[in-house]
Amino acid sequence: MIKIKLVTSEKIEIIETGTGLSLLDILRKNGYPVYAPCGGKGTCGKCMVNIKGKGNVISCTYYPDENIEVILPGVNETNILISQTEYLEDLPFKNNNKHISSKPYGVAIDIGTTTLVLYFLNLHSGQIEKIASLLNPQNSYGADVISRINYCQEHENGLTELQCTIINALNRELDLFRTEEKIDSSNFEKIIIAGNTTMLHILLGENPVSIALAPFKPEFIDKQTREGASTGLNVHNKAEVVTLPCISAYVGADIVAGLAALKAFHRNYLFLDIGTNGEIALLKGNEIFMCSAAAGPAFEGAGLSCGMGAVSGAISGFTRQKEYQVIGNTEPLGICGSGMVDIVAWLVENDLVDETGQLQDNFVIYNKNSIHITQQDIREIQLAKSAIYSGMKILLKRAGLSFKDIDALFLAGGFGNYINIKSALKIGLLPYGLRDNIYPVGNSAGIGALQYLKSDDFENKINKIVMNTQYIELSNIEEFTMEFALNMNFSKKN
Ligand code: FES
Incomplete structure (x- = not known):
């Protein structure tokens, strides 16, 4: 030893x-x-x-x-999105009075690949008493869902290990709240969980391997309901633990919950969650088209020479005056996704990167820690932005629409909230024609889970989305490859 x-x-x-x-x-x-x-x-x-x-x-x-x-490196500050915005539902609380404890609490949880958010709701008063957010500790098993699925496949107890990691992290937050409020774990009687399909599989201890293999058939996509005692969560033995329904292997309950949480009064609109996958929904009247475009981890700051997550020390923004913002106002240690989008937009604008993505020379941002951008970084961003833009185009084609017919583009999730929209337009990640109609909406997945906890009516909205959605598997669409090649370039006109 x-x-x-x-x-x-x-x-x-x-x-x-x-x-x-x-x-x-x-x-x-x-x-x-x-x-x-x-x-x-x-x-x-x-x-x-x-x-x-x-x-x-x-x-x-x-x-x-x-x-x-x-x-060990300290991670003392992170950009985790918990916010509610005017674009998201805030339904009146409906207490069904069927409680199994005297001081009942519900918890709405958004399990993101990178971050976790928990909303603690008093089920008597309908008040949110705490919002907790933290990095997903599964980050140490890989930045994206594929690395984590690989871990489950390659290690005998990999799934159990990853499952324990998430359950322990959630239990720590539940226990902290319990101690602060002087309540018992049996007071947690309803837990509603949104997350992508892989995160939900791992949470419930279901094998996620089929998610990564063609024909990409998960073990489940429907809503799952478990009794508290069987989940490992420190909640009432008979607590209702619900994971919300998914659409496919790569369009998860986070998108369904987020879309349901959206207050959209438009006829045709796009809803986009950008991460390692760009999950895209197009709503045309009552019809819904969805797909998932494999963007790779560049927008999460991974897979880049000086990339890092959106934590303390990450350059998260870069201005026209060549000034950078660093999360936590510390010395820069690397660049996260939003910083990268800004920097690439600046390079394109200043002709240091041409339309094809050719970078004149490695671009140094901070000499001391050797923080710089390489040609390969630019390529990663081109691949990522093209995947997402092309995914939107394919959905539009399927619906018989073009960007001109779209009234609004809603951006979900942390990255959508923190990116500079002008920079995203500049690099061609977002359609320039919609520049005046793009709205970051906040943590729509978490707020969706919270609405489900607050009001029984919300389940109908979720069910309607699931029923009305046509899922389009981009890897089966020949045209996607062509679009993908066409949208790799940067445009000087944007
Ligand atoms: S996790 Fe060790 S090199 Fe990537």
């Missing part, structure tokens, strides 16, 4: 472990999630930690065989 002393900004702990495990594995198993976008494959170089006397090491390729002291 060897001893590993772990030093964080909050505490020092000494753990004992056997040899033969990577440092990343040891840290994960002991509840110290390290950001590891490639899931521990040794290819992204981002899972760096500092070992006293040795300096920085890539934790997934470092196998300790002696006592060491590890200084």
Whole structure:
């Protein structure tokens, strides 16, 4: 056995472990999630930690065989979207009075690939008493759903490990609220969960592997209801735990809940959630068309030479005057998705990147920490923006519409909220023709789960969306490949 002393900004702990495990594995198993976008494959170089006397090491390729002291990077500030906006429903609370505890609470949870948000609702008064947000600790198993599915496939207890990681994180938040409010875990009697299809599978301990393999058939897409005792959550044994319905392997309950939460009075509109997949919904009257475009992790800050998540130290914005904003106002350590979109827009505007995406020279943003943009970074952004734009075009074609017929484009989720829309138009991620009708809506998935908790009527809205949706699998559409190639370029006109 060897001893590993772990030093964080909050505490020092000494753990004992056997040899033969990577440092990343040891840290994960002991509840110290390290950001590891490639899931521990040794290819992204981002899972760096500092070992006293040795300096920085890539934790997934470092196998300790002696006592060491590890200084872990602090993640003390993150951009996590919890907000309610005027575009989202705020339904009146309807108390059904059928409670199983004297002080009943409900929790609406949005399990994102990157972040978790919990809304605690008093089921007597209808008041939201707390909103908690945190990074999804599964980030140390990969930045995107595919890395996490791979982990489940490649490790004997991978699914259980990932499931425990999320359940433990949720239980920590439930316990914290319980202690603050001096209530018992049996007071949590209704839990409503939105999330993408993979996150929901892992949460419920269902095998997600088929999500990543053609023909992309998940174990379930319908609403799932479980009794509290069977979920591992610290809630009433008989609590109703509901995961909202999904549409397909890559259009999950987060999109369904988000779309249902939207107060849209337009006839034709687009709803877009940009992450590692761009999930897109097009509403044409009562008809709904949906697809998911594989954008890759660039907009999450992963897969880029100096990319990082939207946490402390990330450059999240870049102005026309070449000034950058850093999350947490600290020294820049890397660039997150919104910063990257700004920087690429600036490079295009200033002719340092041409229409085909050719970058004149590596572009240095911050010399000291060698933060720069490479040609490969530009290519990653081109692939990502083209996938999403092309996905929108395919849906429009299927509906017999063009961008001119669209009254509004709603942007869901954190990235949609934090990107500079002008920059997104400039790089061709969003359609220039809709420039005056683009609205970031806030955390629509979480707010959707919350509406489901507040009002029984909301379930009808969800069910209607599920019934009226035509799902379009882009990998089956030949035209998508052509569109994808056509939309790779940048336009100087935008
Ligand atoms: S290099 Fe270790 S997680 Fe990517």
